[in-house]
Amino acid sequence: MTTIHLFAGQGSQRVGMGRQLLAAYPNLVRQADEVLGYSVAELCVHGPAERLADTRFTQPAVYVVDALSYVDTVRTTGVIPDLVAGHSLGEYAALFAAGAYDFRTGLEIVARRAALMADAGPGAMAAVIGLDEMRVRDLLRDAGRDVDIANLNAPDQIVVSGPVEAVASVTPLLSAHADTVVRLPVSGAFHSRQMASAAREFDRFLRGYVFARLKIPVIANTTARPYDGDTASTLVRQLTQPVRWSETVGHCLDQPDPQLHEIGPGTVLTGLTRRIRAARSAAVA
Template identity: 55%
Template sequence: MTLIHVFPGQGSHRPGIGRDLFPKFPHLVRQADSVLGRSIADLCLNASAQELTDTRNTQTAMYVVNALSYLDAVRETGRVPDAVAGHSLGEYVALFAAGTFDFLTGLEIVVRRGELMAQAPEGGMAAVMGVAEDRIHEILAERAPAVDVANLNAPGQTVVSGPRDDIARLKDVFGSEAKAVVALNVGGAFHSRHMADAAAEFGTFLAQYRLASPRIEVISNVTARPYGTDDPADLLTRQIASPVRWTESIAHLLDRPEPEFREIGPGQVLTGLVAQIRTQRRALSPTA
């Protein structure tokens, strides 16, 4: 059996996350407070939904809570996963789990990532349901050329990203071809060309750190393949403006012997996506 931990990103945040974890790791909570200049517990437990949705706060909260969730899971089970993957922000927790950086360094990096992404031009994202990826690219090229494919989450579930006005009219752009087009509660055009400047500045920021090669297998959002021995900073820089190739990432991990996925952190969003990807894979390859 291959144990695989997957870590969610911003879509799984909600007020109250981390309530049971903060008392278990007081020394790490104090470290987080010192970096943030405020109480991480207060942010997660008492902030309004609107405040927590600010990407600067969301990324910070999700990194801390996911990291503590991982440490708690390992302490309870006594087992380190064989492979890890994270969706967008979740990839930073996967790299923390793999020893690429320590908790505090990861938090410093995530704080800067959130700041730069928040400073990018205003934009939005929307989930397009029931349309094949190739057809989405065709429709966007013809009718909404400023919008990019951002997250390839599961068969029939693709997130697109672009200027807010373009996102607002996507229901008309896709019309009856889409089962649904659902706007996401985010403030930026994440994982699109509109993040290019933020990515470039983030790359310059990362140059001050020496990041270790992962000690366990980590799947990159950018390549949908494991990190190699090169500096992880390049892939993390590219990730900001590149699509999250989640379907391919999970398909790659499904080739492991007896893969068992465990979602670490708030919610079950990734568990549902893994189930969809696994189901499609079985339908296409009944003997797999």
């Protein structure tokens, strides 16, 4: 059996998340408050929702809940996973679980990432349901706009990202071919070329950190394969390159007797895993 933990990313947040965890681990919560300069428990449990949805606050809050969820899961089950992965922001909690850094250091890095992504300027993202990657790429190329594929969440669920006007202009074209196109409630063009300036600043910031050797294999979003040892560069590339989540889960499912467990708030990744499993089964039927 291969125990695999999948860590939730941005979009899984909700007011009230982590209530019991935040109360159960006061020492870690105190560290988080010192790093952030505000009460993370107050934000997670009481919101308001508008603040929790702001990237500057969303990313640290989800990281904290992810990390505490992992600590609590290992403490209560006594089982350390054989493999870990995280969706976008969730990759930072996966690296914490694998021993790349301690809880506080991971939060410092996430908080800086969140600020840089928020400062990168306005942008938009939209989920395209019912088309595969190649079809979406063909349509974007035909449209000739600065819109990139940001997330390959499932074989038929692709997220595109770019300037607000560009995403708005390609939406009718995508909608004409897809089952549906849904604008996501974000204010930035994450995992696209629009994050290039943030990536350069993040690269400089990460040079101040030394990452420990991983104790558990971590599957990288950008490659859907285990980290090759260059943690900082991999994290920098993640800002501008697509999250290859469908391939990541596929790699996990190829392990001997894989047991996948979602860690963190919500069940978004569990739903995506079902879609990916179903697509794989249909492909071999």
